[in-house]
Amino acid sequence: MPSFPFSHTFRMGVTGYAVGFGIILYTLSDLHGNFDVLAFHVGRKNWKRVEIGTCTPFRGRAVIVGKTIYALHMFQVEAIIAYSLEIKEDDEGGIEYSLVQLSELNGLDIADPPSQFDGLVTDYLVHLGNQDFVHFKTGTNEECDKVQDLCITTFQIVQEGRRHMIETLHSTVLPVKIDVCNWFMLTLGFTPECGDYEPVEGKSAASMKQPKQEDDTTLDENSLMHEKEAKHEVAFMHHEKANQKKPKNANGIIKNKRKRKGGWKEGLHVTKKKKGGLGSRKQPVM
Numbered sequence: 001m002p003s004f005p006f007s008h009t010f011r012m013g014v015t016g017y018a019v020g021f022g023i024i025l026y027t028l029s030d031l032h033g034n035f036d037v038l039a040f041h042v043g044r045k046n047w048k049r050v051e052i053g054t055c056t057p058f059r060g061r062a063v064i065v066g067k068t069i070y071a072l073h074m075f076q077v078e079a080i081i082a083y084s085l086e087i088k089e090d091d092e093g094g095i096e097y098s099l100v101q102l103s104e105l106n107g108l109d110i111a112d113p114p115s116q117f118d119g120l121v122t123d124y125l126v127h128l129g130n131q132d133f134v135h136f137k138t139g140t141n142e143e144c145d146k147v148q149d150l151c152i153t154t155f156q157i158v159q160e161g162r163r164h165m166i167e168t169l170h171s172t173v174l175p176v177k178i179d180v181c182n183w184f185m186l187t188l189g190f191t192p193e194c195g196d197y198e199p200v201e202g203k204s205a206a207s208m209k210q211p212k213q214e215d216d217t218t219l220d221e222n223s224l225m226h227e228k229e230a231k232h233e234v235a236f237m238h239h240e241k242a243n244q245k246k247p248k249n250a251n252g253i254i255k256n257k258r259k260r261k262g263g264w265k266e267g268l269h270v271t272k273k274k275k276g277g278l279g280s281r282k283q284p285v286m
Contacts, residue, residue, distance in 0.1 A: 008028075012036065055099050058071030113139075117139025
């Protein structure tokens with residue numbers, strides 16, 4: 001990969017990306033709220049700045065299905081946006097790119113955890129093939145230090161004309177035991193059984209045979225973002241309170257008033273505590 005030809009006033013980090021049509025699309029942002037979108041053409045081995053206009057940037061791994069890009073909203077949890085990438089050739093034979101925001105998708109119905117999240121909430125979008133997806137969400141509750149709830153929601157994206165909508169298939173909440181560990185946050189997720197079906201130049205992803213994978217979705221603790229990248233990404237997350245909804249039973253979750261002394265550990269892993277401080281041995285959650 002050739003040297004990066006662009007410069008920015010402040011240090012930028014990669015907060016999102018998409019792979020398809022012979023390019024790698026990168027979303028960059030800094031801690032001052034500035035962002036940029038760049039495309040790297042794999043065949044030509046050159047960088048191009050992408051026109052974005054008033055487009056809202058995305059985070060995490062975006063998914064290209066047909067001519068549509070689906071990704072998480074950079075500044076909101078549970079929000080999924082549909083984009084299109086316009087590609088045209090200029091007068092000198094070069095390629096110009098424009099990222100166009102089509103719409104924010106409605107219809108994602110996520111099950112409520114027994115204990116509302118009252119701290120940092122993180123989420124991640126995983127593609128299961130075709131129009132099928134799974135959304136993960138988790139957060140903290142300082143009154144509950146025995147488990148951390150993980151909301152898992154499967155859904156399909158359907159189109160009615162130019163409208164893209166979400167049809168929720170199933171949503172559940174699984175308690176993850178953390179009684180001797182720290183809280184965790186989501187930084188990466190994928191399905192090992194479902195291969196990459198990224199579109200290539202001149203071929204639509206919709207025309208490719210993509211097996212439907214609905215089960216055994218796993219999160220690999222070895223596929224973690226570096227600490228600085230993770231901290232940079234979550235800097236844009238909203239420290240929001242969970243929506244006030246009807247109360248639910250605790251379902252066996254033990255509540256107490258002890259506040260957890262340990263902090264967040266980046267990646268989908270937890271770190272065991274040892275006497276006198278935090279240990280370094282990591283144990284997988286899933």
